[in-house]
Amino acid sequence: MALANITTISGRAVPVRGDDLDTDRIIPARYMKCVTFDGLGAFMFYDVRFDEQGHPKPHPLNEARFKGATIIISGNNFGCGSSREHAPQAIYRYGIRAVIAEGFAEIFFGNSTTLGLPCVSVSRADRETLQQMVETDADTAISVDLEQKTVTAGGKVFPCDIRESARQGLISGHWDPIAELLESGGQVDTVAARVGYMAARPANN
Amino acid sequence: MGKTLFEKVWDAHTVKVLPNGQTQLLIGTHLIHEVTSPQAFAMLRELGLRVKFPQRTFATVDHIVPTDVLCEPFADPLADAMMKELRKNCAEFGVTFFDRDTGKQGIVHVVGPEQGITQPGTTIACGDSHTSTHGAFGAIAFGIGTTQVRDLLATQTMALGKLKVRRIEVNGKLRPGVYAKDVILHIIRTLGVNGGTGYAYEYAGDVFDHFTMEERMTVCNMSIEGGARVGYVNPDERTFAFLKGRPYAPADRDWDAAVARWQSFASDRDAQYDDIVTISGADIEPTVTWGITPGQGVFISEHIPTVETSPESERALVKEALEHMKFKGGAPIKGQKINVAFLGSCTNGRLSDFQEAAKYLPGRRVAPGVKAIAVPGSQIVAAQCEKLGLDQIFTAAGFEWRAAGCSMCLAMNPDKLIGDQLCASSSNRNFKGRQGSVTGRTLLMSPVMVAAAAVTGEVSDAREVFAA
Numbered sequence: 001m002a003l004a005n006i007t008t009i010s011g012r013a014v015p016v017r018g019d020d021l022d023t024d025r026i027i028p029a030r031y032m033k034c035v036t037f038d039g040l041g042a043f044m045f046y047d048v049r050f051d052e053q054g055h056p057k058p059h060p061l062n063e064a065r066f067k068g069a070t071i072i073i074s075g076n077n078f079g080c081g082s083s084r085e086h087a088p089q090a091i092y093r094y095g096i097r098a099v100i101a102e103g104f105a106e107i108f109f110g111n112s113t114t115l116g117l118p119c120v121s122v123s124r125a126d127r128e129t130l131q132q133m134v135e136t137d138a139d140t141a142i143s144v145d146l147e148q149k150t151v152t153a154g155g156k157v158f159p160c161d162i163r164e165s166a167r168q169g170l171i172s173g174h175w176d177p178i179a180e181l182l183e184s185g186g187q188v189d190t191v192a193a194r195v196g197y198m199a200a201r202p203a204n205n
Numbered sequence: 206m207g208k209t210l211f212e213k214v215w216d217a218h219t220v221k222v223l224p225n226g227q228t229q230l231l232i233g234t235h236l237i238h239e240v241t242s243p244q245a246f247a248m249l250r251e252l253g254l255r256v257k258f259p260q261r262t263f264a265t266v267d268h269i270v271p272t273d274v275l276c277e278p279f280a281d282p283l284a285d286a287m288m289k290e291l292r293k294n295c296a297e298f299g300v301t302f303f304d305r306d307t308g309k310q311g312i313v314h315v316v317g318p319e320q321g322i323t324q325p326g327t328t329i330a331c332g333d334s335h336t337s338t339h340g341a342f343g344a345i346a347f348g349i350g351t352t353q354v355r356d357l358l359a360t361q362t363m364a365l366g367k368l369k370v371r372r373i374e375v376n377g378k379l380r381p382g383v384y385a386k387d388v389i390l391h392i393i394r395t396l397g398v399n400g401g402t403g404y405a406y407e408y409a410g411d412v413f414d415h416f417t418m419e420e421r422m423t424v425c426n427m428s429i430e431g432g433a434r435v436g437y438v439n440p441d442e443r444t445f446a447f448l449k450g451r452p453y454a455p456a457d458r459d460w461d462a463a464v465a466r467w468q469s470f471a472s473d474r475d476a477q478y479d480d481i482v483t484i485s486g487a488d489i490e491p492t493v494t495w496g497i498t499p500g501q502g503v504f505i506s507e508h509i510p511t512v513e514t515s516p517e518s519e520r521a522l523v524k525e526a527l528e529h530m531k532f533k534g535g536a537p538i539k540g541q542k543i544n545v546a547f548l549g550s551c552t553n554g555r556l557s558d559f560q561e562a563a564k565y566l567p568g569r570r571v572a573p574g575v576k577a578i579a580v581p582g583s584q585i586v587a588a589q590c591e592k593l594g595l596d597q598i599f600t601a602a603g604f605e606w607r608a609a610g611c612s613m614c615l616a617m618n619p620d621k622l623i624g625d626q627l628c629a630s631s632s633n634r635n636f637k638g639r640q641g642s643v644t645g646r647t648l649l650m651s652p653v654m655v656a657a658a659a660v661t662g663e664v665s666d667a668r669e670v671f672a673a
Contacts, residue, residue, distance in 0.1 A: 019522050020398055020498050024636045029616045033269065033283035035243035035290045037351075047643045077399035080432070080498075081636060082615075083334035084241065085350030106402055106434045107334055110365075111350035124518075165366050168225040177364040178252070180223055181356055187220050188257075188362055191231045195217055196466065197327060198233055198261055 006116055006170040009098040010143040011070035013153075014060050015131040016045065021074055022081035023108060027090045029082075040086055041093030065138035073131050074101040076124070079108025088112040098144045100151055100160065102127050113166040116175050120144055120160040122151060130158065146171050207473025209370045210326075210439055211405045214345045214470060218328045220362055227364040232347075233327040235262045235357045236313050237300070239269055239291040240617065241332030245354035246294040258361045259299035263322055266291055266305065267312040268617045272580050272607035275305075284618065298358075311583020311609045314338035314426065314551040318418070319585050321451025324463075325440035326470035330357060335551050335633065337428040340437030341421035342444050343470060345405070347434055368435060369403055369479035374410035377486040382668035384561075385420035386553060386631070386651035388412065390492040390502045392424075393431040396482065398500040401433025404479070407472065408438050412486040418447040419557045426552045427633050430499035439471040493538050493664060494635045494649040496526030501635075502649070503538050505666045511535045529637055530646050531625065538664055543648070544626040546577040546659035547640075548604070550614040553631035553652045554582025556589045562656040563598045565671040571603030572662030578605045578620065580612040604659070616641030629658035 031043040049061050056062040072091065078101040079087060088111045091099070099112065099119045112119050122130065133140050133153050143152040144160065146167055151158045169175040192198040208216075220229040235258075237245075242264070249256070256262055269284040279285040295302035303309040303316055310316070314335050317323040325343035330336060334348035349363065356363045373396075375388060393400075406428050413421065421438045428436025438444075445464050448454040455463040490504035501523075503509065511534030515523045527534055532541070548554075548562060559579065571577045579599045581587035587609055590596055596606040613620040614632035621641025622628055628640055628647050635647035648664060657667035 017521075018525065022498075022634075022636045024615075024634070024639050028638055030641070032240055033281070033287060033617060035286060036247065037244055047638050052643055077402070077432070080398060081334065081429075081634060083332060083336075083348040083350055083429075085244075085332075085352060088350075103399060103402065105399065105432065107348055107350065107429075111352065114350065114352045163366065165225040165227045169227075172225070174225060176352070177223060177225075177227070177229075178356055178359065181229055181360040181362050181364065182254075184220055184229060184362070185257075185360070188229075188231060188360060191218065191220050192233075192258070192361065195231065195233060195327075197324065197463075198258065 003116065003173040003176060005173040006118060006175065007147050008143060008145050009071065009118060010141065011097065012068065012139060013071035013073050013100070013134045013142045014066040014069035015134055016061065016072050016074045017131065019075040020077045020080055023079055023084050023087035024081055026079065026087040027084065032084060032086050037086065037089040037093065040090040041095065044090040044094040070095060070097045071142050071144065072096050072099045073127065073134065074099065075127065076102035078104050080105035083107040085111045088115050088117050092117050100130065100144065113169060114176055116170065118144060118146060118162065118170055120151065120162045122158055122160050126158045206477055207475035209407060209472040209476045209478065210343055210437060210470050211345060211368065211370045211407065211435070214326055214328060215367060223364055227366050229362050230328060230365050231362050232330045232357055233261060234322055234329040235361070236317055236329065236331035236336070237262060237264045237354065238313050238333065239266045239287040241351050242294065242354055243287065243290045244351045245358055246298070248355040249358050252359065254359045256298040256300060256358045261361065262300045262358065264291060264295050264300050264302040265310055265313050265316045268611045268615065270305070270610040271619050272610045272612050273619070275608055308584050311585065312551045312554060312611055315554060315582035315586060318342065318422065319583060321448050321454035324448065324454070325444060325467035330363065334429045335426050337434065337436045338422050338426040338551060340425040340428070340435060341418055343437055343440030343467065345435055345437065348429060368405040370407055371401070371404045371480040371482060372407045372409055372478045373482045373484065375412040375484045375486045376410040377412070379412055379486045379489060382653070383489050383491060384651040384653065385416060385423040387489050387492045389424040389427040390494065390499065390649060391489045392484065393427065393500045394492070394502045395484065396431055398430060398498050399432040401428065401431040404433050405435035405437065406431070406433040408436060413438050417557060418443055419555045422555070423552055427499065430633060440467050491651065491654055491666060491668070493654065495530060495532060495538050496523070497529055497635055497637050499633065499635060499649060501526055505539055508535055508537050539666060541627065541664045543575060543629045543658050543663060545622060545628040546571070546575060546655050547613040547628055547630040547632060548578070548652050548655050549580030549582065549612050550632040551582060552633040554580060554586065556586055558631065558652040559590050559595050562652045563595045565653065565656055566598050566602040569602055569660045571659045575659055575662050577603060577659040578607055578613065580607040581609050583609045602660070613640055615639060629655045629664065631655045
C-alpha cells in the first residue's frame, strides 16, 4: 500500500489547553452511534465548543482567527481514556494534521499514528511558550519536522519527541502496517500452531 | 535471568520484527463489539479480505443495548443499525456471536472470562480500553483502535511496541470494608493517571494472592485509568479453579496439559522488572473520586483538596474539577448529596459485586429522591443473581433491576444522567460528560459504597452505615 511519506507538517495551530483531555471529551460517546467514521469531524470537542443548546462557547476552536488551523497544541496525557479510534478520526476529519502536546496516552498515540496523524511531545515549558505564541498571534507559522524532531514556531526552534517506531513509520510512508502484516501470513500460521491453543475447539460447548 | 509473564507471552506470540522496530504480535483471541468493529469490517470488505481466524474471534453487544426495554427494533435507530450491522458481519464472516437470544450476551469483559475464553498465557485484544480486565487470568490483553481491529480480523496479528513492566505489590491485609475497587483507585491516585504510560502493570503481593478472580478483574480492568494499557496477575490455583468446566476451557485429557502450560507462563522468581512499587494494603481506606479524572480520589475520611494546597502542576486541573463538580475545596467528601446510584459495568458488574452489596440491603431503602439502578454485567450474571434472589433484594430496597449491558457507564444507551445530577457509580470513568450529561457529575467507588450512598442519599462510609 503506497502511503505518503509524512516528514513535515506546517500550518497554523490552535491551542486546546488542559491536561488529561480524554477521548470522551474529544468525541462524546453519543456521536459514536454510527457504523462509519464519516462526518465525525463536525463533533470534535463538541461539548467543549458548544453548550447544551448548541450555541458556541468561548473557546479558541470557535475563534475565527484559529479557523483553518491544522495543528493542535495541548497539555499532558492527551487522549487518555477510551480506546475509541473515533477520537483521532474526528481530529483528522476536522482538518488537523498534527498534535503537539506534553504527552499522549498510549492507545490514542498508536491509533493516531496508524491514521498518519503525528503526535509529538514537547516539554511543559515549551508547550506553554508555544500556546502563548499562537494565542498572541494566531498567524504564527508552525512547522513540525519529524526528521529533525523539532517544532519551529515564529523562527524559534523547539526540540520535540516521538516514539522512534512511529517516526520511522511516518517518514517512510509505512504508518499503516496492514501490508506488512499481510505479508507474513505463513509465519503467522506457524506461530499460531506453536502457541497451541488457536485450533482448540471448545470441548464443553 | 528469569522472565516476567509479559515477556514470556510476548516472546511466544512474536511473529517477526517489522521494519519500523515494532513487533508483529499474534493475538490468540479477538473480542469484538458493536461500537468499534463496523468500520473495521467495512475496511476488510474494501480490501477484499476474509477473517483469518473466525474461530478465535468472538462478538457480543454491550454498549448500546437498552437495559430496560428489551424488544427490537431499539427505539434509537442509530443503536438499532449498530445491532443489525454486528449481526450481519458475524453471520457473513463466520464469527461466534453471543447475541441477545443466546442467554450469554453481556459486557465483553464479563463474557470472555465467563465463557472460559480468557485463558492464561494467551494474547487478547478488543476495541475497548478495558480489555486489560482479562489480564486477571495471566493473559496479556490490549485495548485497541478500529484500524487494529481490522488488522486482527485480516491477519490475527497487530504491530506493537514492547512495553516495560512495573510490578505493583500490595502487601499485608486489607481492612474490613476495603475492596478491590479501593485498591485500584488508590494505585491510580498514587501513581497518577499517566504513571503507567509505556508500562504493563503486574499486580502482585499478599492482597492479590488472596483476591478472588472477580476482584483481580476489577483491578486489572482499571489499569488503563492509570495509563497502563496492560495489567495482569500471575495465574495460580484460583485462576485454574475458575476456568475449570467453563464452555471454552480445555476439558478431559487436555486439562492437565493446559494447566502445566499456563503455570509455565507465570513470572519467574528472579524476573527483572523495569520498576517495582510497594504499597501497604492496610493503609488503604474506602476511596471515592471527587474530580474529573480517576486519579482525583480521596479516602472517605479525607477532604476534597483545595487549589492552593495542590501541587503547582495540578492546580489548573483541580480548579477545573472543582468547578465542574460544584464542590468546595476543603469540604469533606462524606455527606455530599447524591441523585443517582449506579451499580454495574465491566469494573463491578459481576456476581460477587451484587452479592456483596445485597448483603447490606435487606431492611433498608434507597433514600427518597435517589434513582438507583443495578445492572448485571451479563445475562449469565443476571441469571445467577436471580437464582439467588438478589434481584428481589435490590428491588425490595428500591433499586431498579435491569438487563445486561454497559448502561450508565458511558452514555451510549438510554441510561444517562440528567443535568448536573451527582452519581455514586461503581463504573470506571468520571470524565466530564461521561455518563451522558455534559454537566453530569460522577463519583467512582466500590459497589458497597454505592449501596451505602443509595440508602443514605449522600456519600457515606459504608463501614458506618452498615455496621451491625
